[in-house]
Structures are given as C-alpha cells and as structure tokens.
Amino acid sequence: MRPTVHDIAAEAGVSLATVDRVLNRRPGVKDATRLRVEAAIAAIGFVRDMAAANLAKSRVYPFTFILPAGDNSFMRGLERHVREAMARPAADRVAISLVIVPPFDGAAVARALDAAKVQDPAGIAVVAVDAPEVMDAALRVQASGIPLVTLVSDLGASCRDHFAGIDNHAAGRTAGSLMRRFVGRVPSATETIAVLAGSMLVRDHRDRLEGFRSALSETCTLLPVLEGQDDPAATERLIADLLARHPDVAGIYSLGAGNRGLIAALQRHSGPRPRAVIAHELTPHTRAALEADLIDAVLNQDAGHEVRSAIRVLKAKADGIPAVEAQERIRIDIFLKDNLPFPDEADGKVLRPSGSGSGEN
Amino acid sequence: MRPTVHDIAAEAGVSLATVDRVLNRRPGVKDATRLRVEAAIAAIGFVRDMAAANLAKSRVYPFTFILPAGDNSFMRGLERHVREAMARPAADRVAISLVIVPPFDGAAVARALDAAKVQDPAGIAVVAVDAPEVMDAALRVQASGIPLVTLVSDLGASCRDHFAGIDNHAAGRTAGSLMRRFVGRVPSATETIAVLAGSMLVRDHRDRLEGFRSALSETCTLLPVLEGQDDPAATERLIADLLARHPDVAGIYSLGAGNRGLIAALQRHSGPRPRAVIAHELTPHTRAALEADLIDAVLNQDAGHEVRSAIRVLKAKADGIPAVEAQERIRIDIFLKDNLPFPDEADGKVLRPSGSGSGEN
DNA sequence: GAAATCTTGATGTACGTAAATCAGAAATTC
DNA sequence: GAATTTCTGATTTACGTACATCAAGATTTC
Known part of the structure; x- marks a missing residue:
C-alpha cells in the first residue's frame, strides 16, 4: 500500500492538519516542525495521489x-x-x-x-x-x-x-541526407535538386531549407526555391513547369504543405520522374502517393x-x-511505403471507445 | 460542470443505488428501469470519472x-x-x-x-x-x-x-527498401548484400529476413546469412572475415542484436567500407556509430x-x-544521424521528476 | 503577568464514485 | 391472500486529499 498523509502524520508525530499545511505550503508551521514533516515524507517515500488531490480540489x-x-x-x-x-x-x-x-x-x-x-x-x-x-x-x-x-x-x-x-533544421538535414542517398551517386556528375516551399515567410520553411542545404553535398545544384503558397493549384502549375523545363531534375523536396498539387503534377507527368521525391507530413494524400510510388519518403511530425x-x-x-x-x-518520423503506420482510425469510420488511452504508442 | 451520478439519478427518477447498480452491472434492476437509466446517461452525456472511481475502488x-x-x-x-x-x-x-x-x-x-x-x-x-x-x-x-x-x-x-x-516483416521490408536506395543503382551490376542475424531460431529474425528479401530488387545478391548469436565477439569475427573475403560487399543489414561486434569490426576495417550499413535498435552503441558514420540507418522500436x-x-x-x-x-522508427532524438535522459544523469507524464509524445 | 501572537490539534465537509446494508414496495408464485 | 421472490430507495462508509474553522497550547511582547 502506498503511504498516505496519515502515515506522514504518524511518522512525524504531528496532526493531519499540520501535514496538510506543509504539503500545501500554507503558513503557520514552525520551521523545525516543517523539517520534521518533510523528513517523514522523504523517509516513507510519500507521493501525493494526484488523482485524489485533483478530485478534492x-x-x-x-x-x-x-x-x-x-x-x-x-x-x-x-x-x-x-x-x-x-x-x-x-x-x-x-x-x-x-x-x-x-x-x-x-x-x-x-x-x-x-x-x-x-x-x-x-x-x-x-x-x-x-x-x-x-x-x-x-x-x-x-x-x-x-x-x-x-x-x-x-x-x-x-x-x-x-x-x-519538431526541430525543423534537423528535419531539413534529414531530408537532405535522404535526398543525397536516394538520388544515388553518379560519379563526377552534378545532380539537380528542386525545392518546393509554401512561403519563405514562414519560419519552419526557412529552417527546413537551411537544414536541407547544409546536408546536401556540394555535388548537388539546388534550383531556385519554388513558392506555391501551400496552394494545390498553384503548386501543380509550378511543378508541371519544372518537370517540363528541367527533365534532368533528380530530386524534389517539398518542405511545405501544398502536396496535393505536387502529387497531381507528378501523376500527370508523362516523362521520366525524378529519382527521389521527399515531402512533409503524412496525410491521406501523401500516404496514397507513397503507396503509389509517386513519393519516396515522407517526413512527419506526429x-x-x-x-x-x-x-x-x-x-x-x-x-x-x-x-x-x-x-x-x-520526433521526426521518416515514412517509406514499407513502414507506414496503420491508417489513423479517425480518418476512417472506426470509432474509438472513450476511456482507453490516447495512442501514446 | 460535468454531470455526476446524482444527475443521472435525478434525470432517470431513480435512486443513486440503482444508478450504481446499472453502472457497475450489478444484478437486481428491472430491464425497464435499466433502460431508463441508460437513456438518462446518454441524454446528459455522463462519463464516469475514472479517477474518482479508481479512488473509491x-x-x-x-x-x-x-x-x-x-x-x-x-x-x-x-x-x-x-x-x-x-x-x-x-x-x-x-x-x-x-x-x-x-x-x-x-x-x-x-x-x-x-x-x-x-x-x-x-x-x-x-x-x-x-x-x-x-x-x-x-x-x-x-x-x-x-x-x-x-x-x-x-x-x-x-x-x-x-x-x-513491431511488424517485423514490415521492418525487414523497410530495411530492404532503404538498402536498395542507399547502395545506389549502378546499371547492370549486381550488388552483393550481407545479412547478419542473431539466430534464425528466433521468430523476429526470420520475419525480418523474409521482409528484407522481399523488398530487395533482383539485382541484389544476398550472401548466406551470418549468425552471430547476438554475441559481440563472435559477430566481430564474422564481419571482419566478411569484409576481408568480400571487398565488394555493398551493404550490410544487421537484423539482430550483436551490434557492438559489427561496429567494432567496421571500425577496425581499413579498406573501403560497404556503402550502406543498416542495423536495428537505437542503443548508445548504434547511436554512436550513426554519429560516426559507421552505420547509415537504424530501425528502431520504441x-x-x-x-x-x-x-x-x-x-x-x-x-x-x-x-x-x-x-x-x-511504429517502426527510422533514424539517420540527422534525426536522432535527444539522448534518453535515463541513460545519463538527469532524473525525471515524478508525476509528469511518461513521454507519451 | 496580562495581552498579543504564533503554532498546532481536532474535527468536519467536500470531491465523485463504489459498495454494502437494511427496509420497504412491487411483482410473482402457489 | 399469504408467502416468496424480485426490485428499488435510503443511508452509510470509504478512497486520499484539500480546505476551513475553532480551540487550546506555546511563545513572544510590552
């Protein structure tokens, strides 16, 4: 049995009221007594039952x-x-x-x-x-x-x-590391990498870009950052245009949110796809794109x-x-099509019974 | 204020005792009354205060x-x-x-x-x-x-x-996917990949191997599985031997636990290292190896x-x-050196104050 | 040494639920 | 219609803590 306030009182040889005064930092206790009570608390290893305390309060x-x-x-x-x-x-x-x-x-x-x-x-x-x-x-x-x-x-x-x-700089670095490895290493060739952002006015996006840049080896050329304002239609146009004008683009890093447009453009594109496409946030859209091999990796924050x-x-x-x-x-989660978590039940029809935990996992 | 058992009693026009009997599935309640009480519970949206209930129990x-x-x-x-x-x-x-x-x-x-x-x-x-x-x-x-x-x-x-x-088959697939991409694609060349296991008698290890095999493209040759029995010394010998006899090995997948031996062998090895080394479980050892670029990725179960x-x-x-x-x-976590979580405080000196959550994240 | 203050004890109520007891009321059986 | 069984209400105690009140003892102050 866990010790209770009564045990403290007995151990310290004081009354419940005094224990209470000490525990809740109420005035009216001599220093010597306070110390005795605190010693008793430490001695018997008392820990307040927060459930009961909150109930009382x-x-x-x-x-x-x-x-x-x-x-x-x-x-x-x-x-x-x-x-x-x-x-x-x-x-x-x-x-x-x-x-x-x-x-x-x-x-x-x-x-x-x-x-x-x-x-x-x-x-x-x-x-x-x-x-x-x-x-x-x-x-x-x-x-x-x-x-x-x-x-x-x-x-x-x-x-x-x-x-x-998440640490967005680290997320960018992670994306850069993955990108470098996913595009492969053709000796003495410079790879062209495109970055798609929502807006450079958002701090997360700036941080991710900075981390991404720092992780990419110098053998990569970054095209000017495309800003799609997290808007699917605008993003789709930007990416379609990119794929048309740079057939040699080896990788795309989408560090913002307008992934629906990116996916649509990749789907419509007829030519060879970039060797690596990395995006952020696991949503029904990016999940489907991962499963369809349109995206190679998704970085996620839970x-x-x-x-x-x-x-x-x-x-x-x-x-x-x-x-x-x-x-x-x-944590910065990395998802490939192979380690996708079970689809979040809330996206579907299954209701979770109340009372059970919160999927801490 | 949240509704309480008293509110149920008032709403259903019954006594507290009856509400209690219904709530705790105790016998002695007519079906009609039980339904009335349950209707009242639904109507006022009562949810049992588990803290109070557990306290009482x-x-x-x-x-x-x-x-x-x-x-x-x-x-x-x-x-x-x-x-x-x-x-x-x-x-x-x-x-x-x-x-x-x-x-x-x-x-x-x-x-x-x-x-x-x-x-x-x-x-x-x-x-x-x-x-x-x-x-x-x-x-x-x-x-x-x-x-x-x-x-x-x-x-x-x-x-x-x-x-x-974790789903160990999926973990193996994930490792295979990463391996395939990390070793890069030299056209029309078959890559040699080595697998290090603890023991094929353990179900997890068998499952991982199977998943790994299924994810690797046919352009990879798997060497016979090395079994180190999760023993650092034995594993080190096996890997040293492997590196000596197969200088062309492009990747190593360590699906078991003897990672200390693997890391030691890689560290001692003077020749060119395999292009990709993937291991399981984030421990102080694998963490250090990731940071030292001896290992490229670690799959982890929390x-x-x-x-x-x-x-x-x-x-x-x-x-x-x-x-x-x-x-x-x-979940199957993937860690690169770039997205390593903060070192677990319990591995160090920092004590966590009791009472705060359990890092549920 | 009386008055003021500080310190402590004793006691009770409350939080929301569980669980037990006992006494009636209602329904069922014969 | 009496005996039995089934159902319901009323009441009490308990869980561990918080908080308030009142009384009494100890200590200080002038």
Missing part, C-alpha cells in the same frame, strides 16, 4: 488552443487531435476551448491571443505566425502570467514558454503527440512544475 | 513482466522502462513485478510463466521465445483466465491476447512505447474492455 485546467483555418490536411489533423483531447472524458481535468483563425494572418493570431488572454485561461497553445504583432501579443500573454506554448510553428524563444514541434505534449507542458507550467524539455521533444 | 492491477537477462542493450532499455513504470507514482494503479529469466531459454520462460500464474496477477507480459514449451505455458496461462501479452517477440496468435511489438502499450492493453483486458488494436500498433 475539483480543479480544472481551462486551456485555449489557437489553430489556423484552411484546408491544409495537416492542420485539420491537428484540429482533430485537439477535438479528441476535448472530447476525452476529462480524465485529465482539461477543458479546452478551440479558436480557429484565418491562415497566414499574423494580425488575426494576435487578436486571438488578446481575446484568449481576457478569458484568463490556465494556458494557451498557438500555431504561431512569424510576425511582429504576434510576438507582441505573445509577450502580453506572458506578461499576464499565462503559460504560452507554440505548436508546430515557433516564435522567438523569448516570446513563449515552450515549443511543441500531430497527436504534439497536442498531447502541449497539454502536458501547459499543465506542468500551470502547476508550477518545470516541464522536462527532453521528455517532450517531438 | 482503491483497485490495483498486479501485473507480471517477464524479461530476458543478458547484456543486450535493447533488453536492458526495455527493463529500464518497466522499472520506470513500476516507480511511477502509481497514478495508474499498476503494480508490476518484474521477473528476469536467462536469455534464449524456452524452458526458463515457460517456468516463469507457470510461476507467475500461481500468483494470479491481473495480467502477464512476456518477451517470448518461440518454443513449444513456451506456447504450452502460455496456453495454460490463458486457460486460467489471465490476460497475456507478448512483448517485442511474439508467439503464435492463438497463444496470447495481444502482441506489443521500448518505452511498447511497455506502456502493454500495460494499457493488459489493463483494458483486465477490465474486460476490448483494446483498440489499431491504436496500440507500434
């Missing part, structure tokens, strides 16, 4: 999540995971309110942050846009003492408490993990416990 | 984990994660007893299963050895109604309730995830809730 953590709108598959998946966390029988006593703002709109994000602030939640998670007005709003949130976590897309480290997302990590960190910050950064690091 | 789940001894890094990591789960402030009310048995010893595993059975735990997890006496013991465990989960290494599906591990998944499944089975298989599928 009937505490809830009201959190606000701010996500971009739009038909970006990844972001919709992210939203799905947030909704799942909202629906989950508040076993973790988390009450999330979800705010959707227009995509790529710094002003809108800033407004959403200010609006969330006045609700005085226990924490805010936001998919940031790298704009000065957002930073200002983030600083205002922090100034009011509300923990702030950036999700997927970061801000400067000084504007938030934590970033729940949206579910990111959401759950953000919640854990916000809770820890709200409780004043320092989050263990190393523990919350989000 | 003061229920614990005694589980037994059976792991192999030996200095296999992966297994020791697995043990570490089990111990972590044991140490975790029984927030999840799980009481694990850990049994270590000699490695590759079917009889020992069978004895451990029988010994665990008489303790009548709420569930057993075992790193299985593919031997008939183990299957028999597993069937005896199941016959006595104790949920049984195989961990990392499977048995026949009929002998256990769940397998918490031991922490496997342990936590096993616990979740055992708990679900113990409660009679069907586990959601899709949700518990373990």
